[in-house]
Amino acid sequence: MISIPDEIGNLSGLITVELHLNDIEGSIPTRMKELMNLQQLDLRGNRLDCSISDEFCQLKNLGWLALSNNKIHGLVPTCLGNLTSLRYLDLGSNNLTSRLPSALWSLKDILELDLSSNALIGSIPPQIQNLRAITKLNPSRNKIAGNIPDRIGSLLSLQFLDLSLNFITGMIPKSMETLIDLRYLNVSHNKLRGEIPDGGLSKNLTGQSFMMNDALCGRNPSLQIQPCVNQISQQRSNLVEMHIAYTPRLNIMIDVTSGLEYLHEGYSSPIVHCDLKPSNVLLDEDMVAHVSDFGISKLLDSGQSKTKTKTLATIGYIAPEYDQKELCLQKEMFIALGLR
Numbered sequence: 001m002i003s004i005p006d007e008i009g010n011l012s013g014l015i016t017v018e019l020h021l022n023d024i025e026g027s028i029p030t031r032m033k034e035l036m037n038l039q040q041l042d043l044r045g046n047r048l049d050c051s052i053s054d055e056f057c058q059l060k061n062l063g064w065l066a067l068s069n070n071k072i073h074g075l076v077p078t079c080l081g082n083l084t085s086l087r088y089l090d091l092g093s094n095n096l097t098s099r100l101p102s103a104l105w106s107l108k109d110i111l112e113l114d115l116s117s118n119a120l121i122g123s124i125p126p127q128i129q130n131l132r133a134i135t136k137l138n139p140s141r142n143k144i145a146g147n148i149p150d151r152i153g154s155l156l157s158l159q160f161l162d163l164s165l166n167f168i169t170g171m172i173p174k175s176m177e178t179l180i181d182l183r184y185l186n187v188s189h190n191k192l193r194g195e196i197p198d199g200g201l202s203k204n205l206t207g208q209s210f211m212m213n214d215a216l217c218g219r220n221p222s223l224q225i226q227p228c229v230n231q232i233s234q235q236r237s238n239l240v241e242m243h244i245a246y247t248p249r250l251n252i253m254i255d256v257t258s259g260l261e262y263l264h265e266g267y268s269s270p271i272v273h274c275d276l277k278p279s280n281v282l283l284d285e286d287m288v289a290h291v292s293d294f295g296i297s298k299l300l301d302s303g304q305s306k307t308k309t310k311t312l313a314t315i316g317y318i319a320p321e322y323d324q325k326e327l328c329l330q331k332e333m334f335i336a337l338g339l340r
Contacts, residue, residue: 001025009034020044020066033058040064044090048072052091054079061085068092068114076120078103085109092116092138100144105130112136116162119143124163129154136160140186144168148187153178162186172196172216185209192216195228255289256281 002024008017009031017035020042027050028043038059044066051074052067063085073095080089081103087110096118104113105127113131116138123146124139131137135157144166152158153175161179164186171194172187186209193215207224210216217228260276282290 003027004029004032006031008032012036014038016040016042018042020046022046024048026050028053030055032056035059036061038062039085042066043070045069051075052077052080056080057082059083064088066090068094070094072096074098076101076104076115080104081106083107087111090114091118094118096120100124100139102127107131109133113138115139115142117141121145123147124149124152124168126151128152131155133157138162139166141165147171148173148176148192150175152176155179156181158182160184163190165189167191169193188212196220196223196225251287252281252283252289256291260291 002022003026004019004024006029008014008029012034014035015037016039018040021044024043024046026048028048030053032038032041033053033055036059039061041059041062041064045068048067048070050072052072054077056062056065057077057079060083062083065083065086066088068090069092071094072091075098076091076096078101080086081101084107086107089104089107089110089112092114093116096115098120099122100115100120102125105125107113108130110131111133112135114136117140120139120142121144123144126149128149129151132155134155136159137155138160140162141164144163145168147170148163148168150173153173156178158179159181161182161184165188168187168190170192172192174197176182177197185205188208188210189212192210192213194217196210196216196218198219205223207222210218210223210225216225218225219227256276276291280292282292284290
């Protein structure tokens with residue numbers, strides 16, 4: 001069995017220890033704490049079966065700590081938050097079972113933090129905003145719950161964010177639109193809901209970033225995400241407006257004038273509408289125009305072409321050509337429609 005000897009503590013001048021991918025078994029020697037000048041410790045890809053000792057926290061100059069892909073178990077020491085020189089911390093692919101240590105969110109100068117593929121619980125707190133220099137954050141494949149804090153939008157240096165395969169709920173904060181340097185985002189396999197922010201967040205992303213969040217919706221068709229309900233309504237509204245805009249207006253005018261001609265000439269007693277306006281012209285499914293609202297229409301005696309009335313239009317509206325008049329004429333019905 002290959003193991004790290006206790007005598008490593010005698011090498012007090014060591015700055016870097018790189019022992020990754022060596023099938024090292026056992027535990028990390030407690031005498032490692034004596035390497036006060038140590039800046040980089042890389043033990044990735046071994047078979048270490050132990051917990052992370054609080055004694056690591058005595059290595060005040062440690063800037064790089066990589067323990068991923070081992071069998072390390074137990075708690076993440078809260079005292080790691082005191083290692084203010086840390087720039088890179090990789091604890092991924094182990095068997096850690098503690099809550100997310102709040103002390104980690106005080107590492108204001110850390111650049112990369114990887115906690116992926118463990119069994120960590122808890123939630124991401126608003127204090128995440130303290131990681132002002134971070135470029136990579138990966139707590140994926142854990143048991144993290146709760147919401148994505150709105151203050152994550154203050155991490156302006158963030159380029160890589162993986163929150164996938166957790167139990168995160170709530171909405172994706174709109175504040176994430178400010179993360180203009182974000183190149184990779186994965187929030188798939190959670191319980192997120194609501195609309196994906198339509199700003200720069202979704203510009204360089206694909207649907208895989210958001211998959212398996214059944215209650216998510218969005219506006220960007222390239223994401224292959226279901227559209228939001230209000231978006232569907234707007235699309236239908238736009239479709240109706242498009243049909244109206246491009247239907248030959250002449251056909252609508254012909255339908256209306258044909259209806260008026262029938263009112264004026266089709267009976268022995270002509271009928272004058274007296275309130276013809278666009279809102280009283282209805283279009284059916286075949287885009288055929290129909291004149292409606294005869295509430296103030298007038299009957300003319302045979303031979304009459306005008307009549308007096310005290311009611312010139314519906315409440316709240318009066319056509320300008322009727323202003324200061326009491327006359328309701330057949331010809332003015334065409335003026336109200338815009339056929340001058």
